[in-house]
Amino acid sequence: MRDIRNIAVIAHVDHGKTTLVDELLKQSGTFSSHQNVEERVMDSNAIEKERGITILAKNTAIDYEGVRINIIDTPGHADFGGEVERVLKMVDSVLLLVDAQEGVMPQTKFVVKKALSLGHRPIVVINKIDKPGGDPDRVVDEVFDLFAQMDATEEQLDFPVVYAAARDGYAKLALSDENKDLTPLFQTILNEVPKPVGSDENGLQLQVFTLDYDNFIGKIGIARIFNGTISMGETVVLVKADGEKIKGRVSKLIGFKGMERFDIKQAGTGDIVAVAGFETIDVGDSLCDPNNPMPLDPMHIEEPTLSVTFAVNDSPLAGTEGKFVTSNKINERLAAEMNTNIAMNYEQYGEGKFKVNGRGELQICILAENMRREGFEFCIGRPEVITKVEDGVKMEPFEHLVIDLPDEHSGSIIEKLGKRKANMTNMVPMGEGYTRLEFEIPARGLIGIRTEFLTETKGEGVMNHSFLEFRPYSGVVESRKYGALVSMENGEAVGYSIFNLQDRGIMFVKPQDKVYVGMVIGQHAKDNDLDVNPIKGKQQSNVRSSGADEAIKLVPPRTMSLENALEWIEDDELVEVTPKSVRVRKRELDPTVRKRTAKKAKFD
Numbered sequence: 001m002r003d004i005r006n007i008a009v010i011a012h013v014d015h016g017k018t019t020l021v022d023e024l025l026k027q028s029g030t031f032s033s034h035q036n037v038e039e040r041v042m043d044s045n046a047i048e049k050e051r052g053i054t055i056l057a058k059n060t061a062i063d064y065e066g067v068r069i070n071i072i073d074t075p076g077h078a079d080f081g082g083e084v085e086r087v088l089k090m091v092d093s094v095l096l097l098v099d100a101q102e103g104v105m106p107q108t109k110f111v112v113k114k115a116l117s118l119g120h121r122p123i124v125v126i127n128k129i130d131k132p133g134g135d136p137d138r139v140v141d142e143v144f145d146l147f148a149q150m151d152a153t154e155e156q157l158d159f160p161v162v163y164a165a166a167r168d169g170y171a172k173l174a175l176s177d178e179n180k181d182l183t184p185l186f187q188t189i190l191n192e193v194p195k196p197v198g199s200d201e202n203g204l205q206l207q208v209f210t211l212d213y214d215n216f217i218g219k220i221g222i223a224r225i226f227n228g229t230i231s232m233g234e235t236v237v238l239v240k241a242d243g244e245k246i247k248g249r250v251s252k253l254i255g256f257k258g259m260e261r262f263d264i265k266q267a268g269t270g271d272i273v274a275v276a277g278f279e280t281i282d283v284g285d286s287l288c289d290p291n292n293p294m295p296l297d298p299m300h301i302e303e304p305t306l307s308v309t310f311a312v313n314d315s316p317l318a319g320t321e322g323k324f325v326t327s328n329k330i331n332e333r334l335a336a337e338m339n340t341n342i343a344m345n346y347e348q349y350g351e352g353k354f355k356v357n358g359r360g361e362l363q364i365c366i367l368a369e370n371m372r373r374e375g376f377e378f379c380i381g382r383p384e385v386i387t388k389v390e391d392g393v394k395m396e397p398f399e400h401l402v403i404d405l406p407d408e409h410s411g412s413i414i415e416k417l418g419k420r421k422a423n424m425t426n427m428v429p430m431g432e433g434y435t436r437l438e439f440e441i442p443a444r445g446l447i448g449i450r451t452e453f454l455t456e457t458k459g460e461g462v463m464n465h466s467f468l469e470f471r472p473y474s475g476v477v478e479s480r481k482y483g484a485l486v487s488m489e490n491g492e493a494v495g496y497s498i499f500n501l502q503d504r505g506i507m508f509v510k511p512q513d514k515v516y517v518g519m520v521i522g523q524h525a526k527d528n529d530l531d532v533n534p535i536k537g538k539q540q541s542n543v544r545s546s547g548a549d550e551a552i553k554l555v556p557p558r559t560m561s562l563e564n565a566l567e568w569i570e571d572d573e574l575v576e577v578t579p580k581s582v583r584v585r586k587r588e589l590d591p592t593v594r595k596r597t598a599k600k601a602k603f604d
């Protein structure tokens with residue numbers, strides 16, 4: 001049997017996982033000397049590169065001193081926690097990274113909870129020890145306390161610690177050691193990560209944790225072999241989550257090393273490989289010995305907490321900018337997404353309407369962003385949290401929220417969050433004029449808060465949250481305080497009208513932007529909605545006015561990104577998404593109908 005170690009790299013967002021994987025790849029000699037390697041190679045898709053965050057868990061492999069180390073890089077953002085959960089079963093230990101300055105953060109807690117519950121004994125890597133504000137010893141204590149709180153076993157509490165600066169490519173076992181390279185980390189991995197159990201002699205048991213697709217070979221399952229061997233051309237049984245068994249032939253077997261993939265003939269227990277030949281293969285499915293199929297437990301992961309409606313675009317501009325606009329196309333695309341993304345699901349609930357359930361606004365935004373880049377056009381509604389009933393009690397998701405901000409803003413933020421039903425659990429000075437606040441807050445209270453938070457803290461605050469648990473419903477939370485400026489005309493916005501309107505609030509449109517009746521063209525400074533005319537030109541008159549035209553100075557409009565728009569809208573509004581534009585509109589475009597419904601709602 002091959003000598004193998006399987007590890008996942010887990011942490012809170014930005015604590016340096018992908019950077020560390022870069023260095024592990026480089027220092028194990030996985031790249032040839034002439035290979036030009038970009039930074040954070042594992043963040044390989046376009047949106048990951050643009051945003052500098054990891055969205056999908058991805059695996060790579062290195063050979064170090066004759067040992068194959070399979071490494072899975074995972075995302076740290078809470079919305080993609082499902083990605084972490086699904087790979088934890090595929091590995092025998094984890095590198096838990098914790099920033100030497102920030103310490104334990106919400107997603108550190110989430111990933112630790114999952115890793116400990118699967119019985120892993122993490123290797124704790126205190127990263128970014130080069131930071132002047134870092135305090136590695138304090139952070140080790142924080143990690144120990146966290147493990148203890150989470151009922152870690154004696155063995156888990158006795159975790160190995162490595163201090164590192166991933167970006168600078170060194171790690172050490174004691175802070176007083178010299179800064180050299182990652183050898184101490186490699187050695188710790190070899191010594192502390194358990195070897196895979198199971199045996200090549202047993203019948204095949206393999207489980208898929210990621211899907212891939214290739215135009216020539218079709219669906220590909222990336223999987224870990226828990227027992228036995230698998231060979232190219234061999235006939236095996238695919239066992240689906242519902243127990244269905246389908247016989248099939250392995251049409252391609254692929255191995256990994258660094259960024260390369262290549263055909264292999266056989267792989268054995270403990271290894272991570274990609275398999276093709278099974279059209280219906282999904283995440284969580286097993287491939288087994290046809291003579292004695294013993295499937296592995298399907299994966300159970302935390303359920304979605306947030307839902308957003310995706311609907312066919314029915315605005316007056318529908319179909320003018322996108323390629324895929326029909327209900328069928330949207331349905332197909334969503335189905336394809338859910339195939340690979342087990343943390344999300346969706347259902348159709350009306351003509352051309354789909355409820356997409358996920359873990360957070362960012363996760364849903366990324367899906368929408370991918371779709372618009374592929375040429376889709378659609379509308380999305382305001383995110384809603386998913387509630388459930390337990391023993392007759394309505395329950396809603398709660399989140400653990402951590403905020404770091406300049407001291408002078410804590411008062412106003414605490415007050416704001418109070419209105420959103422947040423309960424403060426901790427407040428600690430962080431030094432240099434900063435305070436850390438911790439809260440437990442209904443997920444509902446977080447919808448649409450980010451922009452307001454950034455404005456309030458002048459961009460200097462940082463907020464992070466992660467799913468805690470379902471708790472009894474906590475009543476009404478405050479939402480947007482401003483009304484909308486709504487267009488009462490179809491046409492193109494005119495500079496002169498925008499100039500006259502801009503005193504009333506913040507404009508979202510600029511001259512020549514297309515507008516339509518019921519489209520939201522700005523934020524009203526007051527709390528009510530206002531119908532306005534953005535296409536009125538200056539009256540022409542025969543009499544020459546004295547002096548030149550008043551100079552028109554337009555304030556630059558607020559450009560609404562998909563995320564801003566989704567945060568901003570209320571229940572009676574939608575975001576219209578096309579490959580070229582993001583527009584906000586009233587759900588009901590007709591002003592008369594809108595007013596009637598509003599009035600009715602008031603008296604109901």
Ligand SMILES: Nc1nc2c(ncn2[C@@H]2O[C@H](COP(=O)(O)OP(=O)(O)OP(=O)(O)O)[C@@H](O)[C@H]2O)c(=O)[nH]1
Nearest residue numbers: 013014015016017018019053054076128165166167
């Ligand atoms: N000072 C310092 N910065 C580091 C170190 N390691 C990583 N960084 C920086 O931290 C930032 C985030 O690094 P990433 O590797 O993308 O972090 P990540 O944990 O993969 O982030 P997500 O995948 O989005 O959760 C980058 O700007 C890195 O350059 C380090 O050792 N010291």
Ligand SMILES: [Mg+2]
Nearest residue numbers: 017018053054
């Ligand atoms: Mg990353």
